[in-house]
Amino acid sequence: MLSIALMVAKDLRRRLRAPVGLIVMLIFPLxxxxxxxxxxxxxxxxxxxxxxxxxxxVDHDEDLLSGVLQNATGNEEFSRQxxxxxxxxxxEARLMMENGEASALLILPENFTSDLLDGKPVTLVLxxxxxxxxxxxxxxxxxxxxxxxxxxxxxxLGEPLLAISETFEGVEDDSSLFPDNQVLxxxxxxxxxxxxxxxxxxxxxxxxxDTVSEDDVTLxxxxxxxxxxxxxxxxxxxxxxxxxxxxSDAAGDDDEFNIFAVLLPMVSLMSILFMGDNGxxxxxxxxxxxxxxxxxxxxxxxxxxxxxxxxxxxxxxxAAMLILAVVGMALGWISTSISLVGxxxxxxxxxxxxxxxxxxxxxxxxxxxAAATFQSALVMGMSMLGGSMVPYRQMPxxxxxxxPYTINYWGIRGLTDLTFRGLGAADVLQEAGVLLLIGALGxxxxxxxxxxxxxxxxxx
Amino acid sequence: MIxxxxxxxxxxxxxxxxxxxxxxxxxxxxxxxxxxxxxKTTTISIISGLLEATSGTVMVNGQAMSPTASTVKKSMxxxxxxxxxxxxxxxxxxxxxxxxxxxxxxxxxxxxVGEVLALIGLSDRAxxxxxxxxxxxxxxxxxxxxxxxxPQVLLLDEPTxxxxxxxxxxILDVIRAAARKGTTVLYTTHYMQEAEELCHRLAIxxxxxxxxxxxxxELKKMVGEGEIVTVRGNFTAQQMHRALEGHPxxxxxxxxxxxxxxxxxxxxxxxxxxQDLLGQALEVDGVNVRPPSLExxxxxxxxxxxxx
Ligand SMILES: Nc1ncnc2c1ncn2[C@@H]1O[C@H](COP(=O)(O)OP(=O)(O)O)[C@@H](O)[C@H]1O
Ligand SMILES: [Mg+2]
Numbered sequence: 001m002l003s004i005a006l007m008v009a010k011d012l013r014r015r016l017r018a019p020v021g022l023i024v025m026l027i028f029p030l031x032x033x034x035x036x037x038x039x040x041x042x043x044x045x046x047x048x049x050x051x052x053x054x055x056x057x058v059d060h061d062e063d064l065l066s067g068v069l070q071n072a073t074g075n076e077e078f079s080r081q082x083x084x085x086x087x088x089x090x091x092e093a094r095l096m097m098e099n100g101e102a103s104a105l106l107i108l109p110e111n112f113t114s115d116l117l118d119g120k121p122v123t124l125v126l127x128x129x130x131x132x133x134x135x136x137x138x139x140x141x142x143x144x145x146x147x148x149x150x151x152x153x154x155x156x157l158g159e160p161l162l163a164i165s166e167t168f169e170g171v172e173d174d175s176s177l178f179p180d181n182q183v184l185x186x187x188x189x190x191x192x193x194x195x196x197x198x199x200x201x202x203x204x205x206x207x208x209x210d211t212v213s214e215d216d217v218t219l220x221x222x223x224x225x226x227x228x229x230x231x232x233x234x235x236x237x238x239x240x241x242x243x244x245x246x247x248s249d250a251a252g253d254d255d256e257f258n259i260f261a262v263l264l265p266m267v268s269l270m271s272i273l274f275m276g277d278n279g280x281x282x283x284x285x286x287x288x289x290x291x292x293x294x295x296x297x298x299x300x301x302x303x304x305x306x307x308x309x310x311x312x313x314x315x316x317x318x319a320a321m322l323i324l325a326v327v328g329m330a331l332g333w334i335s336t337s338i339s340l341v342g343x344x345x346x347x348x349x350x351x352x353x354x355x356x357x358x359x360x361x362x363x364x365x366x367x368x369x370a371a372a373t374f375q376s377a378l379v380m381g382m383s384m385l386g387g388s389m390v391p392y393r394q395m396p397x398x399x400x401x402x403x404p405y406t407i408n409y410w411g412i413r414g415l416t417d418l419t420f421r422g423l424g425a426a427d428v429l430q431e432a433g434v435l436l437l438i439g440a441l442g443x444x445x446x447x448x449x450x451x452x453x454x455x456x457x458x459x460x
Numbered sequence: 461m462i463x464x465x466x467x468x469x470x471x472x473x474x475x476x477x478x479x480x481x482x483x484x485x486x487x488x489x490x491x492x493x494x495x496x497x498x499x500k501t502t503t504i505s506i507i508s509g510l511l512e513a514t515s516g517t518v519m520v521n522g523q524a525m526s527p528t529a530s531t532v533k534k535s536m537x538x539x540x541x542x543x544x545x546x547x548x549x550x551x552x553x554x555x556x557x558x559x560x561x562x563x564x565x566x567x568x569x570x571x572x573v574g575e576v577l578a579l580i581g582l583s584d585r586a587x588x589x590x591x592x593x594x595x596x597x598x599x600x601x602x603x604x605x606x607x608x609x610x611p612q613v614l615l616l617d618e619p620t621x622x623x624x625x626x627x628x629x630x631i632l633d634v635i636r637a638a639a640r641k642g643t644t645v646l647y648t649t650h651y652m653q654e655a656e657e658l659c660h661r662l663a664i665x666x667x668x669x670x671x672x673x674x675x676x677x678e679l680k681k682m683v684g685e686g687e688i689v690t691v692r693g694n695f696t697a698q699q700m701h702r703a704l705e706g707h708p709x710x711x712x713x714x715x716x717x718x719x720x721x722x723x724x725x726x727x728x729x730x731x732x733x734x735q736d737l738l739g740q741a742l743e744v745d746g747v748n749v750r751p752p753s754l755e756x757x758x759x760x761x762x763x764x765x766x767x768x
Binding site: 013 | 509533561
């Protein structure tokens with residue numbers, strides 16, 4: 001028993017030394033829920049509490065990406081929080097900064113788009129207003145995220161983006177050159193094909209839009225909400241999104257409909273399923289490093305090493321859920337008065353289910369590649385069918401029939417019971433029970449396969 | 461001590477280990493010398509309980525070894541051929557972890573970690589992440605991890621491969637020190653010189669079989685006492701064969717066109733042989749006279765060079 005604890009402690013310590021992977025995994029659900037929620041929640045208006053952040057932009061690039069950025073930031077919801085001012089002359093912008101007229105100045109260098117697509121290093125210059133403390137930091141974080149996002153996107157989508165860039169060349173001068181739909185569809189498919197294998201790194205709900213039909217009221221339609229929509233319009237759509245009539249009443253009590261309490265469970269589930277990989281994948285990493293064999297040669301033997309990895313996975317999943325919950329509460333996305341016992345039960349059950357899924361996967365996959373493919377397929381499939389991408393109530397009936405076979409369905413159902421409906425432990429017993437069963441099953445199968453494999457000897 | 465009896469391991473048709481037996485006593489450094497693919501790693505893996513043998517037995521300190529024999533495993537230190545370390549952790553953390561797996565804890569573990577760090581010369585880098593170490597430092601730590609729990613039996617699989625000469629010397633010193641304290645050491649290598657320097661007794665392994673076993677001196681006697689004369693020149697094997705007739709103190713170790721390796725006994729034997737060869741109008745380009753080494757033993761046993 002002690003040696004298992006030593007192994008888990010050792011693995012956690014190793015992770016804390018190189019935490020980027022885990023941090024990125026934690027950031028994505030928060031950022032995504034934040035983006036979607038901010039754009040459509042009523043709190044994104046005057047009620048957000050934060051003053052409007054003024055950002056000066058200087059565009060020396062004047063190409064595809066800066067264009068996209070300009071369009072994206074011109075969006076009404078975004079501009080409630082951020083005031084993006086595009087300045088022609090860099091000198092003028094710097095002067096404005098010196099006069100303290102903005103929180104930050106972001107400079108897109110010349111050839112930004114083409115250099116990035118060519119894989120050349122590019123530098124975004126961010127100048128912060130020293131007189132302000134919080135706001136420039138917000139901008140810096142965002143610019144940092146933008147950097148990570150662009151870098152990843154280009155690595156993955158380099159070729160399709162290049163093609164898009166070429167397609168659009170000269171469009172401004174001659175509208176007849178605007179690419180026809182077929183070209184765009186082909187490019188989109190190409191991009192999607194690139195995304196699939198690496199979906200573990202790119203948070204995938206962007207793909208939602210492909211999967212919904214027109215007359216569903218879904219996230220997609222919410223995303224398409226026009227500026228002319230009234231707040232009431234939005235609210236009714238959100239209620240539809242949450243898919244429960246009681247919701248409108250529950251929300252009515254404090255007149256604060258909280259979209260995050262729905263969004264966070266949805267994206268968290270998907271993120272936790274991806275994160276379960278982080279523990280079990282260590283088996284392959286340690287196999288490669290030789291430390292797995294070395295542990296087998298120690299008195300601990302195969303059984304305890306496997307137990308150690310399973311417990312590690314469980315601990316990572318629980319910790320991730322805890323962090324998401326704490327951050328969610330700190331941001332006011334979920335209430336601090338939700339049932340503690342229920343939450344512990346449901347979170348533990350979700351963590352166990354994620355661990356079970358990962359054990360199962362590594363029971364069969366012998367390479368990182370195989371595991372990644374297997375896992376992406378499983379997680380993406382379950383997320384689509386189980387309500388992580390499209391809310392369960394918005395799915396067509398035949399898909400709703402499939403949903404209960406996914407971890408996401410039971411996880412989200414239990415979590416929203418707690419976060420959204422304010423129910424207690426007794427109400428999540430069924431969900432937690434199903435998840436525990438799934439977890440136990442996955443762990444059993446994984447254990448059986450792995451212990452058989454390793455008992456025959458690792459590579460000599 | 462280690463006793464191995466008629467050990468076999470088949471990978472399908474491939475007999476990686478083909479009926480080997482040997483014995484290594486307390487405080488002894490026993491070497492397994494053989495080229496790549498001879499079966500050294502397979503043998504060590506079976507002894508360390510990582511692989512199940514096809515047949516045969518392994519006894520460690522009088523107890524049978526198997527993949528589940530955890531008390532036996534506890535008395536053994538295993539140093540794998542490839543460095544097996546946690547690169548994100550420091551040397552001290554690595555040592556503490558492996559010590560813990562072998563049931564060490566508290567002050568005893570702390571003290572022993574300090575001792576081993578000093579022994580492998582990493583005290584001043586003990587708290588740096590292993591990924592910042594040089595290859596030689598990693599090799600030394602790899603060895604240190606096998607020593608942390610003061611094992612009675614130490615299994616070392618080519619621990620000096622790819623190591624600079626200084627680190628190599630320090631590794632060999634550490635091994636000698638462990639043996640002096642009574643540790644049984646099983647040491648595999650394909651470096652003959654290393655085997656000669658380090659091992660009390662050794663076995664020459666090729667294609668999964670032990671070809672010869674004994675002390676270095678005993679093995680050398682197999683090619684004869686005296687000197688090893690290597691002759692190179694423009695001659696055929698047949699010409700040389702004829703030229704050597706009537707030399708009772710000369711034995712042929714290997715003979716091919718343009719090169720002959722000969723074992724010569726008796727005082728002044730080498731000089732007499734060379735005079736004679738030159739007198740017979742053989743075209744000789746170069747001559748090398750050395751005391752016998754394991755290299756000749758290997759060539760004699762297998763008909764080929766160990767470096768091939
Ligand atoms: N896991 C394995 N599967 C099949 N053949 C193996 C395996 N491990 C080793 N062998 C074969 O067994 C023989 C001995 O290998 P090994 O013990 O690694 O030799 P050495 O350590 O002396 O270089 C080689 O022919 C090798 O190809
Ligand atoms: Mg080997």
